[in-house]
Amino acid sequence: MITLIFFLFIGGLLLLALLFMARRSSKAEGDAQVLLQARQALDALQSGLLPRELVHRIFAREDSDYVATQRSKAVEELFIGERRKIGLAWVNQVYAQVSALKRFHRSAARFYTKLSPRTELEIACHFAALTVACRALQALLYVGGPFVAPRVVAVTATAASRICTISEQSLAFLNPVQLSPAAGHSASTEG
């Protein structure tokens, strides 16, 4: 009887351990997903959405002036419509990618990097400022067209860039540069 109780006890412990491990692995998977999304969001922002020349070009007033010299109402309407569409797509994508970074900072960042309370507060302020700027810009683009708010565009891009800089530091441990000696070795053996 004592042996049976002993084995039941061991079995129960094993079952608990299994449940614990299952919970842990699903959390790790979730964390990996958040990390991956944050890395992708950062890449999309830095290389796709925030380069200064691209932002300048999308909202460039000189293109509008050039189109005005063509003296064609149809071309002007097409131009305004197209730029409004691209401008809105830009704001929406910046907001979506920054939201992915926000999820990372809310859930996982503190486990991987030691952020000071001051930095966390700074990030929270940037997120808040960016949310307000994105919403304002969306409304202005709808109502006033693509060239009505260059300052709000600049504020949005600057706030997003600051969030990228902080997130870059938080995600630095994922950089492949840290693996360069091994990568160099495998490359040299390949050739």
Add this chain to the structure above:
Amino acid sequence: MTATVLPLPRRMDVQQAREDLRRRTLSEIPRPLDRLIYLASMRDYNTGFYHHDGLAARFSEEVACEALADCHREVFRQLVVCSLEDLVKQLEAYRNSTHTTPREFLTAWKRLEPYRVAVPVETDPLSAEFLFSNFKIALAILEARLHSLPQGSIA
């Protein structure tokens, strides 16, 4: 493009191949638009890999492919940030070099939108959409100019 992974070519070789391509070939093509179309034409639609016999003979297939892809991305970036006025000029000059009539050219480009297949793989979607949008506007400008000309003056 992502289905098959090329062997990792050495970075220095790719850099040399890129310089070679710029010096011997791309420097002969004056406008970014022409360079974009040329580089896109070097890409196999079925595999997404670039081929250039001369470059592959001097380096290797893989290195040539990487160098062409790098140059393609670079030219794309140049074109995305160029002004609308510049794009219209480039499009007009390109049209002149094709020896088609303006009407034929505009009809074909508006219907087929060949610029959509001229962008590099893994391009940021917003940049690609922005360039397509600029092409659309540039074609509309050229068309408006064509309509404003007296009938007899159209080649």
